[in-house]
Amino acid sequence: IASVNRGCSLITAAGGADVRILKDGMTRAPVFATDNIIHAKEVCDWVIAHETEIKAEAESTTRFGKITGIEVTTAGTSVFVRFSFFTGDAMGMNMVTIASAKAAGLICQKTGARLIALSGNWCTDKKPAAVNLVMGRGKTASAGVLLTQDLIGKVLKTDVASLLEVNTRKNLVGSARAGSFGFNAHAANIVAAMFIACGQDPAHVVEGSLCMTTVDPAPSGVYVSVTLPALPVGTVGGGTTVETQAECLRLLGVAGSGDPPGSNARKFAEIVAAGVLAGELSLLGALAAQHLARAHSTLGR
Numbered sequence: 001i002a003s004v005n006r007g008c009s010l011i012t013a014a015g016g017a018d019v020r021i022l023k024d025g026m027t028r029a030p031v032f033a034t035d036n037i038i039h040a041k042e043v044c045d046w047v048i049a050h051e052t053e054i055k056a057e058a059e060s061t062t063r064f065g066k067i068t069g070i071e072v073t074t075a076g077t078s079v080f081v082r083f084s085f086f087t088g089d090a091m092g093m094n095m096v097t098i099a100s101a102k103a104a105g106l107i108c109q110k111t112g113a114r115l116i117a118l119s120g121n122w123c124t125d126k127k128p129a130a131v132n133l134v135m136g137r138g139k140t141a142s143a144g145v146l147l148t149q150d151l152i153g154k155v156l157k158t159d160v161a162s163l164l165e166v167n168t169r170k171n172l173v174g175s176a177r178a179g180s181f182g183f184n185a186h187a188a189n190i191v192a193a194m195f196i197a198c199g200q201d202p203a204h205v206v207e208g209s210l211c212m213t214t215v216d217p218a219p220s221g222v223y224v225s226v227t228l229p230a231l232p233v234g235t236v237g238g239g240t241t242v243e244t245q246a247e248c249l250r251l252l253g254v255a256g257s258g259d260p261p262g263s264n265a266r267k268f269a270e271i272v273a274a275g276v277l278a279g280e281l282s283l284l285g286a287l288a289a290q291h292l293a294r295a296h297s298t299l300g301r
Contacts, residue, residue, distance in 0.1 A: 003286070004190060007278025010155045014145050017277055018225075019270035023140035024262065025068045025084035026092035026232065028100040031120025032079040032113035043079045043111045044072040050110070058103040064088035064261055065095045071135070073122065079113060080122040082131075088261040091138070091201065091234030093125070126203045128181050133210045138232035139269035143277040144225030146218055156285030160222050166288045167215040167224075185287075187211035187226065190279040194272050195233075198252070199245030204232045208272075213280045224284075226277045233272065235264040 011017050034040040047054065047070065055067045069084040083103065085096045097118060104115045124131055149160050156163070175183040182188070191208030195201070207230035216223045235254050239245050249255035252271055258264030285291075 007282035029082035029122035141273035143273035158288035162288035199239030
């Protein structure tokens with residue numbers, strides 16, 4: 001809390017963070033069995049050629065859900081169809097599961113493929129996966145802030161060059177050397193805390209950990225940003241109805257359904273991204289200033 005608060009103070013002193021939602025789509029990917037690879041290709045071709053028909057079938061099950069994309073791939077005789085849905089202010093897993101079941105029934109009826117599992121793990125739900133890193137799942141959110149050398153020295157007790165080098169050697173090179181899907185300092189800490197406090201599914205923290213932190217040189221200092229490709233969040237349904245969690249969402253001004261639909265969930269994703277940015281700033285600063293061990297010792301952590 002102390003570290004994130006320091007990051008929040010730095011962002012406030014810098015004039016606030018830039019935040020944007022880049023993509024918005026909850027996914028479900030059924031897996032089908034086919035007779036051979038020729039049949040598998042025919043199923044893929046049919047799905048691509050009949051997207052409008054599939055969308056109508058799936059969307060007949062929901063008031064808010066809209067298919068925003070359909071991707072297909074194969075592995076031998078297995079065919080995977082990855083549906084992406086706009087789900088309004090709901091996180092949307094139940095919504096897209098029901099809609100995908102309806103669409104899968106149509107695919108089976110028209111192609112002769114056999115539905116094996118409504119989730120074929122190409123979604124991918126609650127597991128670290130490159131498909132979510134690259135294509136996104138839930139909300140894809142970015143937050144960034146321009147920091148001057150003066151602010152970096154005053155609040156983080158370090159300098160531009162040190163901040164740049166720590167991020168490059170730790171978050172980028174170190175993560176690549178480890179084969180990590182997360183190129184960040186500790187994004188999952190903030191995602192986990194906000195998910196639990198605000199009634200989100202804590203199992204989705206694994207997707208929230210797929211964050212990339214970047215530090216770019218700027219004329220007056222640096223521009224620090226975080227990009228979270230997979231934030232499955234919502235402001236209605238599930239744990240958001242629990243009293244304490246609902247109160248946290250009200251404090252943030254995002255409880256319940258937004259106008260237009262989806263606006264509250266997107267705003268909440270922006271708040272999570274800004275919180276992650278605050279956490280990254282403070283930890284990068286502590287590492288650059290060689291303060292990490294001292295801070296843990298002082299604060300009893």
